[in-house]
Amino acid sequence: MDSVHNTGRGIFSDGDSVVSNEPRRIAWFSCGAASAVATKLSVPDVIAYCEVGSEHEDNKRFMVDCEKWFGNLPITMLKSEKYSSTWEVWEDKKYIAGINGAPCTMELKVLPRLAFQHPTDIHVFGYTADARDMKRAENMVEHYPEMICEFPLIERGITKAGCLQMIENAGIVPPLVYALGFPNANCIPCCKATSPNYWAMIRQHFPNEFDRMAKLSRNVGKDGARLTRLNGERAFIDEIPEDHPITDAIAPECDFLCGLAEQEMAELENDHERDAEKKH
Numbered sequence: 454m455d456s457v458h459n460t461g462r463g464i465f466s467d468g469d470s471v472v473s474n475e476p477r478r479i480a481w482f483s484c485g486a487a488s489a490v491a492t493k494l495s496v497p498d499v500i501a502y503c504e505v506g507s508e509h510e511d512n513k514r515f516m517v518d519c520e521k522w523f524g525n526l527p528i529t530m531l532k533s534e535k536y537s538s539t540w541e542v543w544e545d546k547k548y549i550a551g552i553n554g555a556p557c558t559m560e561l562k563v564l565p566r567l568a569f570q571h572p573t574d575i576h577v578f579g580y581t582a583d584a585r586d587m588k589r590a591e592n593m594v595e596h597y598p599e600m601i602c603e604f605p606l607i608e609r610g611i612t613k614a615g616c617l618q619m620i621e622n623a624g625i626v627p628p629l630v631y632a633l634g635f636p637n638a639n640c641i642p643c644c645k646a647t648s649p650n651y652w653a654m655i656r657q658h659f660p661n662e663f664d665r666m667a668k669l670s671r672n673v674g675k676d677g678a679r680l681t682r683l684n685g686e687r688a689f690i691d692e693i694p695e696d697h698p699i700t701d702a703i704a705p706e707c708d709f710l711c712g713l714a715e716q717e718m719a720e721l722e723n724d725h726e727r728d729a730e731k732k733h
């Protein structure tokens with residue numbers, strides 16, 4: 454891992470201190486299996502990773518293994534200038550997730566990307582050939598028409614399961630959280646997950662993080678943050694019964710689109726509120 458490197462096309466570093474204006478092919482690596490395979494399949498000038506400071510520690514081991522697999526190109530670590538973890542963002546903003554989105558995505562992923570990218574860059578994303586991922590890739594193209602994007606997994610028809618298999622075939626052990634049953638290698642915990650099964654699984658495997666989030670979510674804002682749903686109603690995560698099932702834990706993917714989707718969601722909710730006010 455490195456923060457400054459010479460790719461042969463110029464010297465790139467964190468922030469905006471670039472020497473060359475030649476197009477760079479940037480592979481966005483996220484410590485997940487899919488982004489690893491997409492990075493391997495592309496021939497990037499830069500492999501970029503947004504440091505969120507809250508992923509499982511085994512993700513770093515996976516990153517080191519992948520870096521060797523990728524070849525000689527070190528991974529460029531992009532960081533927020535202000536925050537070093539999701540917890541810092543949530544505690545400082547006194548906001549975790551809700552109709553105004555998740556501030557961690559914006560602060561730790563979107564803003565560092567915007568500071569780093571140039572209009573001429575080619576962006577390589579690890580969206581897979583699974584239906585939901587293909588839709589996200591479409592949304593990416595639609596909502597960021599100015600970005601030049603490549604989707605090597607979709608082009609080759611490679612699914613998420615295929616990526617995990619390819620990683621294992623390369624002799625690399627996927628991030629530990631997959632073996633625990635989590636659907637992706639996101640932060641522990643991911644604030645955007647609303648599935649009670651997900652939170653019950655977090656409580657089982659990561660009780661300290663669960664307790665920290667349970668306390669924080671009770672204390673933020675005026676009414677706290679009800680991060681999950683029980684019987685169709687929003688609920689605090691510490692209201693999930695101790696014997697709640699942990700199978701089929703659902704957690705959203707976290708990418709640069711998260712903020713966008715949330716922004717749309719917030720706008721929709723605001724529209725509904727405005728319509729409701731007009732009727733009264």
Ligand code: SF4
Nearest residue numbers: 557639640643644707
């Ligand atoms: S994975 Fe979840 S907690 Fe981590 S930055 Fe993305 S939205 Fe926030």
